[in-house]
Amino acid sequence: MFRGLVAGQYVPRRSFVHGLDPRTKILASLALITVIFLVGDFPGYGVLAALVIASIAASWLPILAVLRGLRPILFLVVLTFLLQVFLGGHDDGTVLWGGGPFVVTREGVREGAFVAVRLLILVTSTSLLTLTTSPMDLTEGLERLLRPFRRVGVPAHELAMMMTIALRFVPTLIDETEKIMKAQMARGAELQSGNLFQRARAMIPILVPLFVSAFRRADELALAMEARCYRGGEGRTRMRQLRFGAGDLFAAFTVTAVGALAVWWGRVS
Amino acid sequence: MSPRAASPDHPEIAPANADAVIACEDVSHVYQAGTPLESVAVQGVSLRIGRGEFVGIVGPTGSGKSTLVQHFNGLLRPTSGRVIVAGESLDRRGADVRKVRRTVGLLFQYPEHQLFEETVARDVAFGPRNLGLDEEDVEERVTWALRLVGLDPERFGPRSPFSLSGGEMRRVAIAGVLAMKPAVLVLDEPTAGLDPVGRREILDRVQSLRAEQKITIVLVAHSMDDVARLCERIVVLHQGRVALDAPTRAAFSAADRLREIGLDVPRVSDLLWRLRAGGLPVRTDRLTVAEAVDEIARTMRAGASGGRRERGDA
Ligand SMILES: Nc1ncnc2c1ncn2[C@@H]1O[C@H](COP(=O)(O)OP(=O)(O)OP(=O)(O)O)[C@@H](O)[C@H]1O
Ligand SMILES: [Mg+2]
Numbered sequence: 001m002f003r004g005l006v007a008g009q010y011v012p013r014r015s016f017v018h019g020l021d022p023r024t025k026i027l028a029s030l031a032l033i034t035v036i037f038l039v040g041d042f043p044g045y046g047v048l049a050a051l052v053i054a055s056i057a058a059s060w061l062p063i064l065a066v067l068r069g070l071r072p073i074l075f076l077v078v079l080t081f082l083l084q085v086f087l088g089g090h091d092d093g094t095v096l097w098g099g100g101p102f103v104v105t106r107e108g109v110r111e112g113a114f115v116a117v118r119l120l121i122l123v124t125s126t127s128l129l130t131l132t133t134s135p136m137d138l139t140e141g142l143e144r145l146l147r148p149f150r151r152v153g154v155p156a157h158e159l160a161m162m163m164t165i166a167l168r169f170v171p172t173l174i175d176e177t178e179k180i181m182k183a184q185m186a187r188g189a190e191l192q193s194g195n196l197f198q199r200a201r202a203m204i205p206i207l208v209p210l211f212v213s214a215f216r217r218a219d220e221l222a223l224a225m226e227a228r229c230y231r232g233g234e235g236r237t238r239m240r241q242l243r244f245g246a247g248d249l250f251a252a253f254t255v256t257a258v259g260a261l262a263v264w265w266g267r268v269s
Numbered sequence: 270m271s272p273r274a275a276s277p278d279h280p281e282i283a284p285a286n287a288d289a290v291i292a293c294e295d296v297s298h299v300y301q302a303g304t305p306l307e308s309v310a311v312q313g314v315s316l317r318i319g320r321g322e323f324v325g326i327v328g329p330t331g332s333g334k335s336t337l338v339q340h341f342n343g344l345l346r347p348t349s350g351r352v353i354v355a356g357e358s359l360d361r362r363g364a365d366v367r368k369v370r371r372t373v374g375l376l377f378q379y380p381e382h383q384l385f386e387e388t389v390a391r392d393v394a395f396g397p398r399n400l401g402l403d404e405e406d407v408e409e410r411v412t413w414a415l416r417l418v419g420l421d422p423e424r425f426g427p428r429s430p431f432s433l434s435g436g437e438m439r440r441v442a443i444a445g446v447l448a449m450k451p452a453v454l455v456l457d458e459p460t461a462g463l464d465p466v467g468r469r470e471i472l473d474r475v476q477s478l479r480a481e482q483k484i485t486i487v488l489v490a491h492s493m494d495d496v497a498r499l500c501e502r503i504v505v506l507h508q509g510r511v512a513l514d515a516p517t518r519a520a521f522s523a524a525d526r527l528r529e530i531g532l533d534v535p536r537v538s539d540l541l542w543r544l545r546a547g548g549l550p551v552r553t554d555r556l557t558v559a560e561a562v563d564e565i566a567r568t569m570r571a572g573a574s575g576g577r578r579e580r581g582d583a
Contacts, residue, residue, distance in 0.1 A: 176382075182344045183383040186375040187445060188367075188399030205395065208385035212431065 010134050016247060017059035017132045022141030024248040028255045029129045035259040036122050044266015045117050051258045052125050059132045069127045070120070077116045084112035135167040143233075144242060157233025165221070173214065180209050289317040289353075290453050290485055291341050291373070296350035297509075298336050310336040312509040313350070318453075318487060323479060325500030325517070326489045329531050333509040334489045335378055338455050341487065342373040355452075371400065374451030378458050378489075380442035381435060389415070389433070389441050390426035396449040414448035415441075417474060436467045443471065447478070453485040454478075461491065468492075472499060497521060497535040497556045505530065518554040537561045 012018075017025075032048070039045060056066055085108045093105030130138070143160035150156050181191065184205045191202050298311040311333040318324055328334050339345040340352045343359045343366040352359045355372045377383065386392035390411050397407045415422040418440040425433075430441055443459060456475065460468040476499055479486050490496050496503060496517070503520040505513035507530045513520055521527070521538045528534065534542070541553045541561060551568045555561045 179377070180383055182339065183377045183380065184395075186342060186344060186370060186377070187383075187396040188370060188449065189395075190399070205383075205385045209383050212385075213382055 009130070011061060011065055011131050012134070013060045013132070015058060015060040015132070017055060017128075019247060020132075020251055021242055021244050021248050022133050022137040023145055023242065024244070024251055025129050025133055026138075026141050026145060028251060029126055031255055031259055032125045033122065035262055036118060036125075038263045039118075039266035040268035041266045042114065042117075044262040045114075045121060047258060047262040047265055048121050048125075049117075051255070051262075052121060052128065055125075055128055059128070061131060066124070066127070066131065069131070070123060073119070073123050077119050080119060081112040081116040084115050085109055088112065135164065139164045139167070140238075140240075140242065157236075161233075169214075169217070172217070173210070176213055177206065177210055180206050288319045290320050290355055291318040291487075292316070292351075292353040293337075293340065293347075294351045294353075296337075296340060296347045296352060298333075298340070298345060299348045300336075302348060310509055311340075311347075314506075314509075314511055316504065316511065316514070318485065321483055321485055322502060323476075323486045323500050324488070325496035325503045326487060326506060327491070327493065327496055327503060327532060328506035328512075332506040334506055335457055336509075337506065338375065338457055338487060338489055341453070341455050342375045343369045344375070371449070372451060373453040373455060374446045374449050375455045376443060376446045376457060376459055378461065380446075380459075381438035384430040384438060384442060384445075387429060388427050389420075389430050390422070392430050392441060393444045393448050396445055400449060410448045410450070411444075414444035417447055417478060418444045419470060419474065420444065436463050439463065439467075440471070450482075451484070453487070455487040455489075457489045458491060459488070460495070468495070475499075493521075493527075493533045493535045494537075497538070505532065518556060521556065522554045524553065541565075 032051075036048065039048065056063065085104055086102050088108050088111050093107035095103055095105055096109065097104040133141070139160040142163065143156050146154055146156035146159065185191065189202060189205055191199070191206075193199075194202065293314050293316040296311060296314045296316075297309070300306075300308045300310055314337060326334050326338065336345065340347060340359070341354060343352075343354070343364070346360060354369045357364055357369050359366070359369065384392050386395065393411045393414055394407050397410045402410070411426070412422045415425060420437065420440055425437070425441070430438060433441065439459070439462075443456075446454070454475075459475070460471055463471065472495055475486065475488070478484070488496065488500060500517055503513070503515060503517050504511060505520070505527065512530055513523065513526060515523070521535060524534045524538055524542050533539075535556065537556060537558060537560075538553060541551050541555060541564070544551050544565065545553060549565070549568055550572065551564050555564045
């Protein structure tokens with residue numbers, strides 16, 4: 001019922017992008033996000049879009065999977081566009097269409113399209129990170145990047161471990177929800193009818209067992225980890241060591257160069 | 270079994286089968302069809318379960334038992350094929366699924382994980398309330414169902430279900446389904462994880478319930494001994510297909526076939542087979558210990574010389 005709906009889920013492939021060090025990919029994504037907000041005009045986004053498309057191509061991802069990941073936010077994009085166009089306060093521009101209290105101006109449409117494109121590029125580039133990096137690598141990379149900040153009190157290992165566990169249990173909880181829903185439906189529960197209040201009440205028979213089982217699982221997991229002598233990140237070694245390679249250098253250079261180009265080209269004239 | 274006219278909506282059900290409460294026709298179920306994770310759980314299953322029958326469904330882990338029985342009350346829709354329950358074709362748009370869920374009570378595997386109310390009594394009352402019964406009837410059914418599963422309503426009714434032992438929780442969950450008084454009761458491994466005494470007790474109660482209420486029962490089980498003792502007919506699933514569908518006695522005299530699939534044979538049948546392999550010409554279609562004792566005694570009396578030789582070997 002819910003499975004396969006998770007957007008941006010890791011798609012295993014053997015490609016240039018998949019083979020990059022997760023740290024490179026995380027930093028590149030952060031850099032791209034910054035650049036996206038620095039760019040002030042369309043030509044800059046043209047440059048960024050080219051980079052994103054080139055990255056998708058270099059990661060051998062099925063283009064459909066990437067597009068499907070965009071579907072959930074399409075509504076948001078359209079809504080943002082419409083809000084900008086109608087309520088963006090561009091009443092003094094070149095009027096394209098006027099009806100009643102709403103006026104559509106050239107500047108409004110331009111502004112709306114700008115925000116919509118910004119959102120699209122933002123989501124695509126970040127989902128590219130999760131699409132090409134396994135959750136294990138992702139948390140590992142994050143831990144290594146946060147490590148220098150341990151001195152100022154950032155619990156790098158604990159944060160990464162929490163993220164790993166949370167990601168690991170998402171499918172389990174989805175399965176569990178599905179099972180409990182079915183069991184209560186078999187007992188005659190009505191989940192899809194009634195007013196808002198009735199529907200909220202109908203969630204109780206699902207949520208209570210779900211929480212009970214989540215807590216039980218957490219308990220069991222903690223016990224199992226302790227039974228195997230887990231005691232935090234101190235002195236832990238890794239089976240797989242992260243290493244930067246020539247590809248990482250190339251990727252870092254490309255992202256920096258293209259990012260700079262985008263900012264320069266996309267500056268507000 | 271009460272004779273029933275063929276439903277006019279479904280003339281394709283032959284009158285001979287008009288008594289089928291559950292009819293599956295070439296049912297297949299594929300999980301996550303069209304994705305890389307696609308998995309075929311049930312494949313081309315045709316099955317008719319008659320009114321009043323006691324059918325056992327067995328099969329190795331992952332053979333599709335749970336998937337199949339979830340079609341029986343419309344929780345799953347077949348990917349292809351048809352499921353007709355109490356004359357209602359479930360693949361049809363606008364099929365009355367509510368009616369089907371009232372007719373067929375389904376107890377899930379590990380049902381104790383679905384308890385949610387503050388007290389046992391209120392949890393058992395969840396089903397009957399959903400049926401729209403008035404409070405008096407609901408209360409009556411709760412008491413009845415709790416007694417039936419061997420829990421004292423006075424003592425357990427007001428307790429929190431989360432303060433019970435695993436076995437007691439299981440009984441409460443079973444009571445929750447029984448309280449809906451379904452005409453067909455589908456039990457998906459109701460005794461998994463219980464001790465032998467608890468297992469026997471629950472199954473015996475299921476059996477007496479059937480004798481009293483004349484309901485149809487489908488029992489999914491791992492233990493061949495339980496199935497052999499209780500069911501009249503056995504359906505063996507193997508890799509999503511029906512590998513065997515026969516009356517109990519006939520099914521276990523096909524012991525080789527069962528072993529091939531990787532299933533156990535009831536201990537009694539197993540013993541008889543070994544004796545036979547060892548040279549004692551016993552019949553292998555005996556299912557209870559008493560029957561087996563009689564059979565062995567009879568054979569040994571009949572072939573006194575063969576019996577003596579056997580003892581000499583030992
Ligand atoms: N929700 C699901 N999504 C995807 N695949 C599933 C799902 N449920 C079951 N399967 C798969 O379908 C197959 C049949 O599963 P099913 O639960 O019906 O087996 P079973 O005979 O009940 O096994 P068991 O004896 O362990 O209960 C298995 O291979 C299983 O992995
Ligand atoms: Mg099962």
